[in-house]
């Protein structure tokens with residue numbers, strides 16, 4: 001961790017990188033300005049995820065830098081629903097900001113850097129505490145694809161147990177590189193992984209796909225909880241899930257444009 005905690009009790013709190021610490025560890029060089037369209041999509045992703053009920057005051061979304069795969073873009077520490085282009089910061093994979101300028105950074109940014117480091121095909125990461133998903137991380141019931149929109153869930157989302165990496169006495173947060181590496185390892189090739197007693201990570205080969213998956217992960221969880229109360233549930237089998245995922249991959253822009261318009265109207 002490069003900074004000192006400012007808020008000691010709240011979850012996913014922020015830290016500032018104090019000048020003294022940054023003076024010892026030189027800030028990494030910038031990869032240069034990211035493409036304006038990428039930054040625009042990242043701002044929209046923040047707003048959409050809030051508008052669609054995936055994130056609230058907490059949670060974050062990142063995208064890999066389009067000029068350097070060893071850099072990523074992430075908002076400064078703030079509520080995603082309020083993010084603008086001016087709030088977007090560049091980080092190296094260690095989670096060190098290129099140009100902190102005293103801005104607070106997300107305590108759990110190691111989720112993003114370590115996933116980007118370990119999984120070169122991942123271009124975007126969403127971390128949230130979306131509520132309908134939480135029960136599937138703490139029970140023996142797997143989050144599985146209930147309908148075609150969530151075919152990306154495949155054979156079911158794995159659950160990350162932080163005690164395996166951090167022992168029995170963590171605050172549940174991915175607050176350092178070691179925990180981030182354990183999380184990225186457990187993720188493997190899965191697009192979605194639950195975090196027991198905390199939330200989830202959702203990844204994609206692009207930011208719009210990651211947002212699509214994050215939204216439908218939450219919707220699927222909500223519906224699966226309802227369906228299980230009715231009795232036995234028939235889920236998509238792995239072939240159905242795979243084909244549905246492939247079909248939907250070509251349709252991502254349709255909901256994106258709708259969600260974006262609605263989410264950005266209140267700017």
Ligand SMILES: [Zn+2]
Nearest residue numbers: 012108198199
């Ligand atoms: Zn979190």
